[in-house]
Amino acid sequence: MNHPTIPAFDTAIIGAGVIGLAICREILKRDPARKVLIIDKESHEAFHASGRNSGVLHAGFYYKAGSLKARFCVRGNRALREYCFERGLRINECGKLVVATVPAHVQQLNELHKRGLENGAEVSLITEAEAAKIDPNARTIDKALFSPRTATVNPKDVCAALLSECRSRGATVRFEHAFRSYAGNTLTTSREPFRAAQLINCAGLYADAIAHSQGVGRRYTVVPFKGLYLKYSGSSDAIRTNIYPVPDLRLPFLGVHFTKTVDGQIKIGPTAIPAFWRESYQGFSRFRPHEVPAILWQELKLFLSNRSGFRTLALEEIRKYWKPYLVRLAQQLVHQIDASEFREYTAPGIRAQLVDRVNGELVQDFLIEGSRENLHILNAVSPGLTCCFPFAEYLCENYQL
Numbered sequence: 001m002n003h004p005t006i007p008a009f010d011t012a013i014i015g016a017g018v019i020g021l022a023i024c025r026e027i028l029k030r031d032p033a034r035k036v037l038i039i040d041k042e043s044h045e046a047f048h049a050s051g052r053n054s055g056v057l058h059a060g061f062y063y064k065a066g067s068l069k070a071r072f073c074v075r076g077n078r079a080l081r082e083y084c085f086e087r088g089l090r091i092n093e094c095g096k097l098v099v100a101t102v103p104a105h106v107q108q109l110n111e112l113h114k115r116g117l118e119n120g121a122e123v124s125l126i127t128e129a130e131a132a133k134i135d136p137n138a139r140t141i142d143k144a145l146f147s148p149r150t151a152t153v154n155p156k157d158v159c160a161a162l163l164s165e166c167r168s169r170g171a172t173v174r175f176e177h178a179f180r181s182y183a184g185n186t187l188t189t190s191r192e193p194f195r196a197a198q199l200i201n202c203a204g205l206y207a208d209a210i211a212h213s214q215g216v217g218r219r220y221t222v223v224p225f226k227g228l229y230l231k232y233s234g235s236s237d238a239i240r241t242n243i244y245p246v247p248d249l250r251l252p253f254l255g256v257h258f259t260k261t262v263d264g265q266i267k268i269g270p271t272a273i274p275a276f277w278r279e280s281y282q283g284f285s286r287f288r289p290h291e292v293p294a295i296l297w298q299e300l301k302l303f304l305s306n307r308s309g310f311r312t313l314a315l316e317e318i319r320k321y322w323k324p325y326l327v328r329l330a331q332q333l334v335h336q337i338d339a340s341e342f343r344e345y346t347a348p349g350i351r352a353q354l355v356d357r358v359n360g361e362l363v364q365d366f367l368i369e370g371s372r373e374n375l376h377i378l379n380a381v382s383p384g385l386t387c388c389f390p391f392a393e394y395l396c397e398n399y400q401l
């Protein structure tokens with residue numbers, strides 16, 4: 001059937017986060033004649049996770065060899081770094097130390113080092129004295145892991161640059177257009193409809209719901225995890241580099257750490273507190289009561305089964321709502337920091353963490369479901385920012401986008 005009045009596109013992308021924008025850019029780089037539409041329900045790009053993260057370009061040593069995260073992270077770090085240089089975007093190349101706070105962590109540092117080497121990351125195991133030269137305030141037991149390639153960027157600047165590049169390559173971008181349905185090549189939104197031969201869902205916290213509406217990925221569901229950050233108002237010289245604890249490798253979270261932001265400021269976080277609705281940033285803002293029962297039910301099942309160590313995680317994370325506890329965790333990573341200078345929270349971020357309803361586990365890797373014509377990017381969690389360029393290349397190559 002012909003719809004002459006409805007604007008027609010080859011590809012429609014849902015979501016103007018870093019993943020949707022990077023995919024749009026890659027498609028148009030490969031095929032400048034392609035008619036690509038991006039819709040987003042918010043008023044501007046990077047409204048959700050893409051503009052509310054730590055802004056760290058990860059170096060690639062956390063992820064199991066062979067996983068998509070491991071395959072993309074080293075290349076992604078390099079590519080995003082180059083993009084920042086080319087576009088004149090700020091980047092803080094201050095590196096990172098992973099420190100041991102208890103003797104048992106030393107063995108895990110070895111494991112991270114091994115993973116890093118397997119993944120082709122530039123990473124070295126150094127002594128306590130060497131770590132002190134990199135950052136005299138970093139506190140560790142015996143050894144530390146040093147990653148010179150970890151850097152920080154402003155993720156909002158990166159997304160703004162990507163958006164402007166997509167537009168200049170000919171993409172049509174429509175904000176305040178929420179996805180409603182897609183059937184028979186007709187894309188219905190909260191405003192006008194469009195025609196599109198191909199749909200790519202990069203909707204972050206709602207990617208699972210949109211996939212389900214297309215009969216895709218029904219075994220997966222998003223459980224939101226809230227990431228709170230505290231800003232340090234004392235001297236920005238207190239920390240020279242990003243300082244991270246040894247993470248629990250069963251979980252897809254890295255633990256409360258010090259981030260040295262792109263402008264040299266210091267923040268601690270993020271937490272990974274299970275949330276009860278998807279966009280639960282503050283108080284009851286964006287409260288959607290209909291989301292609560294399903295999310296609560298998933299969390300209860302994870303809690304009772306303790307799969308992926310969820311019970312331990314949840315009990316630990318809830319405590320981080322108490323500011324002094326959060327600060328105390330960060331204090332373990334350094335010799336000295338003035339606890340009274342952690343006053344203000346910065347914008348929280350929420351992770352669109354996927355749970356596999358069949359085996360009850362938190363999904364660790366990025367997940368792609370569907371077909372070339374109807375593609376769904378699920379579990380684009382950390383290090384999604386770092387990985388955005390190779391991720392987009394992979395999709396174009398493997399799904400002939």
Ligand SMILES: Cc1cc2nc3c(=O)[nH]c(=O)nc-3n(C[C@H](O)[C@H](O)[C@H](O)COP(=O)(O)OP(=O)(O)OC[C@H]3O[C@@H](n4cnc5c(N)ncnc54)[C@H](O)[C@@H]3O)c2cc1C
Pocket residue numbers: 014015016017018019020039040041042045046047048049050051052053054055056057058177178179180202203204205206207226227270348349350351352380381382383384385386387
């Ligand atoms: C606390 C936190 C810290 C992180 N730290 C890092 C880090 O340091 N380094 C790193 O590499 N990664 C990090 N990440 C991960 C990174 O932020 C994500 O991987 C990345 O932002 C995912 O991008 P996205 O485009 O998939 O999702 P989003 O940025 O969430 O974009 C999805 C978009 O879809 C839109 N949307 C949703 N539903 C609809 C609908 N129905 N209709 C239309 N539009 C819709 C939303 O408005 C949104 O703009 C962190 C994430 C969090 C939450």
